Amino acid sequence: MERTPKIVIEHLNFTYDDGTESLLDVSSTIYANEITVIFGPAGGGKSTLLRVINRLNDLAAGKSMTGRVLLDGQDIYAKEVDVTALRRKVGIVFAQPQPLPLSLRANIEYGPRLAGVRDKQKLDQLVEQSLTQAALWDEVKDRLNDSGYALSGGQQQRLCLARVLALEPEVILMDEPMSGLDPLSTAKIEDSMQQLKQLYTIVIAPHNIQQAARVADNAAFFLQGRLIEEGTGKQLFTKPKDKRTEDYIMGRFG
Amino acid sequence: MSRFAIQRLGIGFLVLVTIAVIVPIVLVVGTIVVQGLAAINGEFLFSAPRNGMREGGIWPAIVGTFWLTIGTAIFSVPLGVAIAIYLSEYARDNRFTRMIRLAIINLAGVPSIVYGLFGLGLFVLALGFGSSILAGSLTLSIMTLPVIISTAEEALRSVPQSFRTVSISLGGTKWQTIRKVVLPNALPGIITGVILGLERAAGETAPILFTVAAFYLPTLPDSLLDKSMALPYHLFVISTQVPGMPLQLQFGTALVLMAFVLSMTLIATIIRSYYRRKRVW
Ligand SMILES: Nc1ncnc2c1ncn2[C@@H]1O[C@H](COP(=O)(O)OP(=O)(O)OP(=O)(O)O)[C@@H](O)[C@H]1O
Ligand SMILES: [Mg+2]
Numbered sequence: 001m002e003r004t005p006k007i008v009i010e011h012l013n014f015t016y017d018d019g020t021e022s023l024l025d026v027s028s029t030i031y032a033n034e035i036t037v038i039f040g041p042a043g044g045g046k047s048t049l050l051r052v053i054n055r056l057n058d059l060a061a062g063k064s065m066t067g068r069v070l071l072d073g074q075d076i077y078a079k080e081v082d083v084t085a086l087r088r089k090v091g092i093v094f095a096q097p098q099p100l101p102l103s104l105r106a107n108i109e110y111g112p113r114l115a116g117v118r119d120k121q122k123l124d125q126l127v128e129q130s131l132t133q134a135a136l137w138d139e140v141k142d143r144l145n146d147s148g149y150a151l152s153g154g155q156q157q158r159l160c161l162a163r164v165l166a167l168e169p170e171v172i173l174m175d176e177p178m179s180g181l182d183p184l185s186t187a188k189i190e191d192s193m194q195q196l197k198q199l200y201t202i203v204i205a206p207h208n209i210q211q212a213a214r215v216a217d218n219a220a221f222f223l224q225g226r227l228i229e230e231g232t233g234k235q236l237f238t239k240p241k242d243k244r245t246e247d248y249i250m251g252r253f254g
Numbered sequence: 255m256s257r258f259a260i261q262r263l264g265i266g267f268l269v270l271v272t273i274a275v276i277v278p279i280v281l282v283v284g285t286i287v288v289q290g291l292a293a294i295n296g297e298f299l300f301s302a303p304r305n306g307m308r309e310g311g312i313w314p315a316i317v318g319t320f321w322l323t324i325g326t327a328i329f330s331v332p333l334g335v336a337i338a339i340y341l342s343e344y345a346r347d348n349r350f351t352r353m354i355r356l357a358i359i360n361l362a363g364v365p366s367i368v369y370g371l372f373g374l375g376l377f378v379l380a381l382g383f384g385s386s387i388l389a390g391s392l393t394l395s396i397m398t399l400p401v402i403i404s405t406a407e408e409a410l411r412s413v414p415q416s417f418r419t420v421s422i423s424l425g426g427t428k429w430q431t432i433r434k435v436v437l438p439n440a441l442p443g444i445i446t447g448v449i450l451g452l453e454r455a456a457g458e459t460a461p462i463l464f465t466v467a468a469f470y471l472p473t474l475p476d477s478l479l480d481k482s483m484a485l486p487y488h489l490f491v492i493s494t495q496v497p498g499m500p501l502q503l504q505f506g507t508a509l510v511l512m513a514f515v516l517s518m519t520l521i522a523t524i525i526r527s528y529y530r531r532k533r534v535w
Binding site: 054056059061084085087088091092094096098100101110111114115147149163164167 | 346416417419420421422423424425426427430434435439533534535
């Protein structure tokens with residue numbers, strides 16, 4: 001199958017205001033309708049990269065950044081870019097499930113409403129569709145008016161995934177989305193990811209190597225802000241070319 | 255002495271201190287309630303004072319304090335909350351904003367008579383509002399603003415940062431995020447601060463002394479530029495300035511003022527505990 005580049009990262013450098021160089025000359029391509037895994041030891045810059053891709057790091061005061069990030073060939077840091085529209089196109093799921101203090105339904109409708117969707121039918125349809133895609137619909141369809149906090153941690157995380165899906169995004173970023181979850185919830189989310197990649201481009205920073213190897217179509221190994229090696233999941237996790245990648249995968253450091 | 259004995263001594267001391275604090279409060283409040291209740295009746299509450307205030311009621315003072323409180327709320331709440339939003343959500347932490355915060359903290363400690371004189375100079379004389387409800391409300395607003403700003407800012411800051419990040423990540427603008435997530439979750443704290451600030455305004459005498467209060471004015475105000483009687487000033491006047499004043503009327507007035515202020519505290523407490531129980535984060 002022909003692979004379509006979705007996101008192209010060119011010579012990206014990112015430094016926080018305290019001088020931490022979190023990304024150093026990173027260049028990479030993320031392909032559409034694939035699951036791209038970003039992995040590596042703590043502090044490698046995984047979260048920073050994800051937050052750069054949807055410009056959430058605009059919020060970090062005093063950061064400095066050079067290089068380019070292209071989405072469908074468009075520079076997302078260009079002046080004329082509508083940042084809120086970009087964030088709807090590139091949704092993110094965080095490590096900690098973070099429902100807003102609203103009902104389940106309102107959590108999911110939050111993004112679309114901000115985008116100006118008012119039609120009740122459309123909203124209902126988005127709620128059902130996104131909860132179904134996130135494998136949560138059957139568990140909550142009778143209690144949509146309950147608080148988002150009335151759910152278990154695993155359900156909350158799927159709610160957060162559904163909330164992103166309701167934006168009808170093109171890219172979904174997931175930053176260690178399974179870190180606090182039980183194996184069953186993890187399995188459910190991994191299953192839905194396999195469905196979701198038909199429709200979306202997924203970039204995930206998994207919280208362990210096993211998961212990285214399980215879900216990766218494509219993988220990139222980050223060490224201290226540098227992209228060390230990238231390749232297909234199969235190649236990287238079975239025959240890594242770089243010694244440092246191999247050491248990390250074999251559990252020799254990190 | 256054994257450790258046990260020392261501990262009992264310590265506890266005994268604490269109990270004593272507590273009693274020493276509570277007893278005067280109970281005595282003061284108790285006296286006012288018992289003595290004041292005897293004065294309270296329909297005529298006292300709803301009629302104007304007569305015969306040099308030695309007879310009749312306190313209705314004009316109640317109405318005056320009511321309008322002053324409303325006026326103060328109208329001027330100080332929107333402005334105070336707007337400043338708090340600016341400080342908590344927009345302002346960078348730099349020398350300028352630190353200076354503003356310092357000024358606000360210091361303003362809260364300025365004696366109320368100073369606000370009164372400031373109001374006299376600015377609103378009554380320079381701006382030409384005269385001694386009026388308008389000038390009084392503005393003066394009380396300036397006194398109340400620091401309280402509202404600091405409690406509202408604290409309430410805004412206590413909303414978890416993650417809510418803001420989530421809202422922004424879902425395509426919210428900064429303002430949408432403030433309006434839909436930050437403000438609603440800070441509202442109980444803001445309301446509490448507003449009520450406590452207004453309560454202080456309602457009970458103050460010095461700021462209204464030169465800016466609004468009429469010594470003896472049995473008619474009700476009918477415009478913002480009218481003078482008016484007000485409960486705290488009325489109480490001051492009948493307690494110290496009018497010879498031969500029946501004690502009962504003084505206690506009655508004190509009770510009404512206290513009830514006015516305490517009921518505001520009660521409302522603030524109810525709002526706070528209601529939302530605290532509902533809060534999920
Ligand atoms: N807001 C921030 N301000 C300053 N430095 C930061 C900030 N966020 C991250 N860093 C630093 O940037 C570097 C990369 O952090 P990042 O969170 O991107 O790594 P990560 O690969 O996601 O790590 P982890 O596996 O622990 O999540 C680290 O050295 C970290 O300390
Ligand atoms: Mg991280």
